[in-house]
Amino acid sequence: MRATGSGFLAGAMTLAWMTVASAAEPIQLRDMGSFHVGGRIVELTGQPVRDIVRVPGGPTSKLDPNGRYQVEHMYAQYFLVQNKKARYPILMWHGGGLTGATYETTPDGREGWRDMFIRKGWDVYVTDAVERGRSGFASPDIWNAPPLFLTQTDPWERFRIGPGPGSFDADPAKRKLLPGNQFPVEAFDAFTKQIVPRWLSTDDAVLQAYLALIDKVCPCVILAHSQGGFFGFRAAEARPDKVKALVAVEPASAGPAKGAASLKNVPVLTVFGDYIEQDPRWVAYSKNVLAYLAALKAAGGSGDVIDLPKLGIKGNSHMLMMDRNNRDVADQIQKWLVGRGLVEP
Amino acid sequence: MRATGSGFLAGAMTLAWMTVASAAEPIQLRDMGSFHVGGRIVELTGQPVRDIVRVPGGPTSKLDPNGRYQVEHMYAQYFLVQNKKARYPILMWHGGGLTGATYETTPDGREGWRDMFIRKGWDVYVTDAVERGRSGFASPDIWNAPPLFLTQTDPWERFRIGPGPGSFDADPAKRKLLPGNQFPVEAFDAFTKQIVPRWLSTDDAVLQAYLALIDKVCPCVILAHSQGGFFGFRAAEARPDKVKALVAVEPASAGPAKGAASLKNVPVLTVFGDYIEQDPRWVAYSKNVLAYLAALKAAGGSGDVIDLPKLGIKGNSHMLMMDRNNRDVADQIQKWLVGRGLVEP
Numbered sequence: 129m130r131a132t133g134s135g136f137l138a139g140a141m142t143l144a145w146m147t148v149a150s151a152a153e154p155i156q157l158r159d160m161g162s163f164h165v166g167g168r169i170v171e172l173t174g175q176p177v178r179d180i181v182r183v184p185g186g187p188t189s190k191l192d193p194n195g196r197y198q199v200e201h202m203y204a205q206y207f208l209v210q211n212k213k214a215r216y217p218i219l220m221w222h223g224g225g226l227t228g229a230t231y232e233t234t235p236d237g238r239e240g241w242r243d244m245f246i247r248k249g250w251d252v253y254v255t256d257a258v259e260r261g262r263s264g265f266a267s268p269d270i271w272n273a274p275p276l277f278l279t280q281t282d283p284w285e286r287f288r289i290g291p292g293p294g295s296f297d298a299d300p301a302k303r304k305l306l307p308g309n310q311f312p313v314e315a316f317d318a319f320t321k322q323i324v325p326r327w328l329s330t331d332d333a334v335l336q337a338y339l340a341l342i343d344k345v346c347p348c349v350i351l352a353h354s355q356g357g358f359f360g361f362r363a364a365e366a367r368p369d370k371v372k373a374l375v376a377v378e379p380a381s382a383g384p385a386k387g388a389a390s391l392k393n394v395p396v397l398t399v400f401g402d403y404i405e406q407d408p409r410w411v412a413y414s415k416n417v418l419a420y421l422a423a424l425k426a427a428g429g430s431g432d433v434i435d436l437p438k439l440g441i442k443g444n445s446h447m448l449m450m451d452r453n454n455r456d457v458a459d460q461i462q463k464w465l466v467g468r469g470l471v472e473p
Numbered sequence: 474m475r476a477t478g479s480g481f482l483a484g485a486m487t488l489a490w491m492t493v494a495s496a497a498e499p500i501q502l503r504d505m506g507s508f509h510v511g512g513r514i515v516e517l518t519g520q521p522v523r524d525i526v527r528v529p530g531g532p533t534s535k536l537d538p539n540g541r542y543q544v545e546h547m548y549a550q551y552f553l554v555q556n557k558k559a560r561y562p563i564l565m566w567h568g569g570g571l572t573g574a575t576y577e578t579t580p581d582g583r584e585g586w587r588d589m590f591i592r593k594g595w596d597v598y599v600t601d602a603v604e605r606g607r608s609g610f611a612s613p614d615i616w617n618a619p620p621l622f623l624t625q626t627d628p629w630e631r632f633r634i635g636p637g638p639g640s641f642d643a644d645p646a647k648r649k650l651l652p653g654n655q656f657p658v659e660a661f662d663a664f665t666k667q668i669v670p671r672w673l674s675t676d677d678a679v680l681q682a683y684l685a686l687i688d689k690v691c692p693c694v695i696l697a698h699s700q701g702g703f704f705g706f707r708a709a710e711a712r713p714d715k716v717k718a719l720v721a722v723e724p725a726s727a728g729p730a731k732g733a734a735s736l737k738n739v740p741v742l743t744v745f746g747d748y749i750e751q752d753p754r755w756v757a758y759s760k761n762v763l764a765y766l767a768a769l770k771a772a773g774g775s776g777d778v779i780d781l782p783k784l785g786i787k788g789n790s791h792m793l794m795m796d797r798n799n800r801d802v803a804d805q806i807q808k809w810l811v812g813r814g815l816v817e818p
Contacts, residue, residue: 154501154502154503154555155501155502155503155504155505156499156500156501156502157499157500157501157502158499158500159500160500160588161577161578161582161584161585161588162574162577162578163578163582163663164574164663164666164667167666169625169662171643172624180621180673181673182569182673182700182725183569183700183703183725183726184676184703184726184728185726185728185729185761186725186726186757186758186761187753187754187757187758189631189754191621191627192624192626192627193622193624194624195624195625195626195627195641196624196625196626196643197622197624197625198625198662198665198666198668201666203574203666205577210499224527224528227607228607229507229509229548229607232506232507232550233506233507233508237506237508239506240506243505243506256606256607261601261606261607262572262573262574262601262606262607262667262669264666264668264669264670265669265670266622267622267670268619274613276525276536277538277542277611277612279517279537279538279539279540279541279542280514280540280541280542280543281537281540281541282536282537282540286534296540298516298541317514317543318508318509320543321509321512321543321546321548321609322509322607323543323609324607324609324610325609325610325612328525328526328527331529355527355528358528358529380527380528380531381528381529381530381531383529383530384530408532409532409534412531412532413531413532416530416531
């Protein structure tokens with residue numbers, strides 16, 4: 129069952145038909161695989177050695193924590209499409225407390241943006257930022273800080289699914305929802321299985337690994353969500369020759385406007401969903417982003433904004449790529465990329 | 474550059490040609506995607522609330538650690554082949570301190586077992602066990618134990634790459650290697666980027682999530698490596714009707730032999746690489762596994778062993794799926810599966 133959420137009946141019927149047709153076609157890849165990039169070696173000394181049993185009933189073996197550790201590298205998984213229509217690959221960067229799973233199948237089992245963009249002719253790279261998922265994390269002896277763990281309440285109330293504080297309840301029937309919300313709430317518990325712990329102290333390491341990825345696989349287009357948007361702007365400022373476009377999907381921050389001039393030759397698109405004005409935190413986030421884009425325009429650059437409700441695409445939570453109308457949002461991004469000559473329609 | 478490592482010149486030349494040919498053919502999938510299975514909800518109370526800044530320059534927001542947490546679920550990624558030749562899907566379970574990346578591209582950039590088995594006509598499911606990779610991990614308030622972190626020394630000396638204690642060195646030129654070893658040592662540092670922290674206290678949770686996966690996607694064949702082998706035997710004992718074959722690749726333990734009779738109708742294959750007798754820990758591991766297989770045979774079951782050096786396939790480390798001759802080892806496993814009627818040749 130695939131919901132369209134467009135609100136226009138004729139458009140909805142066409143889209144539903146297209147969805148079924150594309151899902152029936154095989155995905156053809158000329159290659160796929162994964163690798164890790166970046167990181168550094170840290171050496172620990174003076175730690176006590178101990179004996180451990182690694183599998184039940186097995187022999188003891190020494191665990192010597194002294195020695196060299198690989199830390200702060202990043203995992204990237206790639207899917208290279210057989211019938212390429214895009215000039216460059218697209219890199220999909222997830223938000224805080226999440227992994228690359230963000231862009232895969234939606235929590236309720238529909239197609240996600242990874243496969244939609246592969247089907248649109250893009251080579252796609254999906255990463256797990258440093259500290260998350262298949263990138264692993266460093267010991268407290270190296271990072272000197274514990275991670276944060278998010279409750280189920282946190283994304284329900286902060287990701288514009290429910291109307292802010294007090295809207296989550298343990299009982300799904302009692303959870304309050306923003307009216308018209310497109311998040312697949314019946315799969316909210318499944319979504320919270322995608323949440324992983326996060327640190328507040330690793331921003332530099334995260335950025336360095338993203339730059340290592342850019343140096344390996346770009347020129348490219350970067351599509352970055354939420355906290356990933358912050359890194360997307362920083363990475364594009366540091367590598368404006370290699371980032372051919374930046375699509376910031378609800379960036380939690382664009383960072384200080386003083387860096388904007390570096391992007392004067394990089395087309396930038398930001399995409400916002402619904403209910404922004406009802407959430408003071410999102411008002412603050414979008415204000416920062418709009419100030420950055422104003423500085424970019426003043427420097428001679430181009431900073432476009434897609435405000436989805438203004439296009440009649442309503443009800444989007446912060447997790448646009450999982451919302452029932454995720455295909456409509458992907459199509460808007462694709463249209464912008466076509467307009468920039470980055471992919472054939 | 475793809476090394477064959479067979480040591481027989483004619484065989485090596487044929488294999489090199491086949492490798493190039495298959496890499497040039499597109500991978501055709503009727504679908505791919507991911508999901509999480511299993512897990513439970515834990516509620517924490519009485520924790521202090523604090524204000525945090527989630528992105529630099531952003532507004533403060535409350536982090537309230539009181540509430541419901543999703544924990545002990547497992548991430549699974551699937552690749553469903555267009556031209557299916559196998560009767561059931563194959564589930565690939567990784568070893569301790571690792572993730573599903575084990576089965577993807579090798580650390581030196583060659584094709585891994587995931588894609589080799591897809592090309593052989595299998596639907597493939599690759600998981601990250603509970604606590605690792607995209608499965609995330611629970612807070613110390615829930616698990617009450619810290620994870621272990623592995624140095625680079627640990628796998629070099631324990632995975633039969635170097636000849637045991639003292640064989641690793643920070644300087645790659647000074648690392649001692651078991652003679653004829655097939656591990657791609659030039660990519661050893663890249664391999665250590667795949668290592669993630671592990672716990673010694675989560676075995677029950679890991680097994681429960683594997684059972685949830687079996688209940689969702691089986692009947693199936695399970696291919697499990699190292700610590701994963703321990704879970705493979707436990708899971709097959711618990712679901713002998715759904716596990717149509719178990720391929721245990723260097724299982725670190727088969728567990729207590731008393732459970733073996735449960736598997737009397739499940740074909741079991743164990744695969745061992747080289748140098749086992751030179752490492753007391755591996756002698757102990759294989760002794761446990763052989764005792765289990767003897768009990769299985771006594772109960773009327775079938776427990777086959779592939780001892781690779783006896784077939785002339787030499788130099789395999791513990792990480793067989795990454796070794797230079799990983800294709801030869803995959804072909805031996807496929808041959809056994811063909812012999813059991815589980816896949817067309």
